[in-house]
Amino acid sequence: MAFLNDNYLKLKAGYLFPEIGRRVKAFTDANPDAAKRLIRCGIGDVTEPLPPAVITALHAAVDEMANRSSFKGYGPEQGYEWLRSAIAENDFRAHGLDVADDEVFVSDGSKCDCGNILDILGHQNRLAISDPVYPVYVDTNVMAGHTGEADANGAYAGLTYLPCTAQNGFIPEPPATPADVIYLCSPNNPTGAAASRAQLEAWVKYALANQAVILFDAAYEAYITEPGIPHSIYEIPGARECAIEFRSFSKNGGFTGTRCAYTIVPKTLLAATTSGERKPLHPLWLRRMTTKFNGVPYIIQRGAAALYTPEGKAQVRALIEHYLGNAQLLVAGAKAAGLTVFGGVNAPYIWVGAPAGYTSWQAFDKILNEANVVITPGSGFGSKGEGWFRVSAFNSRANAEEAARRLHSLKW
Numbered sequence: 001m002a003f004l005n006d007n008y009l010k011l012k013a014g015y016l017f018p019e020i021g022r023r024v025k026a027f028t029d030a031n032p033d034a035a036k037r038l039i040r041c042g043i044g045d046v047t048e049p050l051p052p053a054v055i056t057a058l059h060a061a062v063d064e065m066a067n068r069s070s071f072k073g074y075g076p077e078q079g080y081e082w083l084r085s086a087i088a089e090n091d092f093r094a095h096g097l098d099v100a101d102d103e104v105f106v107s108d109g110s111k112c113d114c115g116n117i118l119d120i121l122g123h124q125n126r127l128a129i130s131d132p133v134y135p136v137y138v139d140t141n142v143m144a145g146h147t148g149e150a151d152a153n154g155a156y157a158g159l160t161y162l163p164c165t166a167q168n169g170f171i172p173e174p175p176a177t178p179a180d181v182i183y184l185c186s187p188n189n190p191t192g193a194a195a196s197r198a199q200l201e202a203w204v205k206y207a208l209a210n211q212a213v214i215l216f217d218a219a220y221e222a223y224i225t226e227p228g229i230p231h232s233i234y235e236i237p238g239a240r241e242c243a244i245e246f247r248s249f250s251k252n253g254g255f256t257g258t259r260c261a262y263t264i265v266p267k268t269l270l271a272a273t274t275s276g277e278r279k280p281l282h283p284l285w286l287r288r289m290t291t292k293f294n295g296v297p298y299i300i301q302r303g304a305a306a307l308y309t310p311e312g313k314a315q316v317r318a319l320i321e322h323y324l325g326n327a328q329l330l331v332a333g334a335k336a337a338g339l340t341v342f343g344g345v346n347a348p349y350i351w352v353g354a355p356a357g358y359t360s361w362q363a364f365d366k367i368l369n370e371a372n373v374v375i376t377p378g379s380g381f382g383s384k385g386e387g388w389f390r391v392s393a394f395n396s397r398a399n400a401e402e403a404a405r406r407l408h409s410l411k412w
Contacts, residue, residue: 007145012154016135016380017043020364027368034372039403041330041392042374044189044349046254048322048396050303051315054253057306061299072298077290079106079262083301086308087262091247097234103266103282105289106296106304108259110219110248115140117215117244117263119292120284121181121271128160128179130172132190132378132385134217137183153383163384164191170342170351171195174206182207184233185217187224190381190390191351192343194229200236207242213271213281214243219261222252222320224346240266244281251348251394252316253307260296260304323348326400327393333404334391337412348393351378355412363389371406 020042028035050058064070078084084104092099107113114136123146129137138156141147148157155161160179162172170193172184184203186195195203207214216233224231233243248261255261265285270278296304306312327344334341340353352375354363360377367373367389376392378385391407393400 007143010142010149011139012150024374037372039399040374041395041403042376044392044394045256046394048254048319050254051312053306053309053312053315054303058299058303061302075295075298077293077295080301083305086305090308097232099264103264105263105265105285107261107263108296110246110261111136113246113263114217118144119288120281125180128162128175128182130164130183131161131383132164132381134185134189135381155383165384169193171199174202178210180212182212182214184214187220187347190349192347192349194224194346197228197230200230200233204236204238204242208238216243216245218245219248220251220347223348226346229346240268249304252320254319258300258303260300323393326395329400329404330391330393333407336408337410350391352389352391354387354389360386360389371410373403373406
């Protein structure tokens with residue numbers, strides 16, 4: 001008899017974005033004319049083409065694959081040295097941060113790495129996770145058997161939830177009780193909030209005092225516009241002894257469809273064995289990658305490397321300015337409708353309070369049916385997201401302008 005993984009049965013309903021897709025499909029099937037007007041501001045998928053520097057690099061790499069002398073087969077599972085070096089130099093050492101080339105691990109996405117990192121972390125860990133937050137952090141721990149059952153509100157036993165509210169600026173505060181593994185996301189998905197240096201210093205201090213590991217998701221760091229906001233956890237002294245950082249090319253270089261990201265695992269980061277001996281995590285992640293992963297395709301890595309050329313950097317900046325411009329339009333439209341709005345400054349998301357009397361999903365259905373705009377209900381990100389919804393700025397300028405107009409004109 002074959003047995004399934006019972007932990008999957010603990011998961012509540014469907015994953016957030018497939019449920020959005022189901023509701024949108026039902027709406028478009030029932031309203032084919034309205035479907036033609038639909039503007040998608042829900043899932044955080046980019047819309048603009050890949051930067052020209054990337055396209056040029058991809059074409060050149062394809063041509064290489066057409067010749068025996070330049071053909072590439074299996075590459076290093078952790079990424080080609082030239083890409084790892086470009087990442088370490090441009091994203092870290094150029095900013096005075098100590099990251100070695102071999103501490104960079106290239107992968108096919110931060111979403112994957114945020115789940116896969118659990119392979120090298122023990123089941124005994126006490127987990128602290130922001131609420132609201134990117135659902136992958138919670139769901140992958142449920143799948144791995146690190147939680148108990150969920151209660152009526154969807155909160156899983158065994159997790160310490162860190163409330164993110166308007167009162168604390170949607171940045172979680174260290175808990176009064178010890179935690180061993182802490183998930184932090186800055187700039188935050190879904191709220192768009194970015195942690196200050198003082199806030200990250202408090203977390204690093206907490207992690208060092210508790211010999212904890214911070215899993216720091218910085219997938220949106222390129223959108224930070226306010227001076228003084230850290231782009232990396234490693235800007236905080238001591239973070240190399242307590243933090244792993246995840247970054248992605250999806251939201252800055254438009255790689256959602258080409259899949260390339262990376263994770264930084266410092267060689268100075270230690271965790272305890274069952275017997276209490278402290279050992280480095282770096283060799284464990286290296287072993288995990290070389291055992292379970294065959295690497296990102298050569299062609300894609302060449303495209304990613306092009307993002308670090310002068311032309312690539314300028315084109316990335318133009319993409320980010322485009323999406324942040326969209327965000328400002330959406331902020332203005334939502335505020336003009338009398339709604340409470342956060343975000344849109346250091347992230348491509350705006351976080352909007354639903355009017356009194358509306359749940360997150362009720363707001364979703366109203367905006368879908370009356371404005372023909374798809375947003376993301378905040379309750380899908382955690383219980384503290386109830387009463388809020390996220391609007392994505394990933395869209396064309398024309399769609400952003402029209403979505404802002406429709407949000408403004410809604411009658412609540």
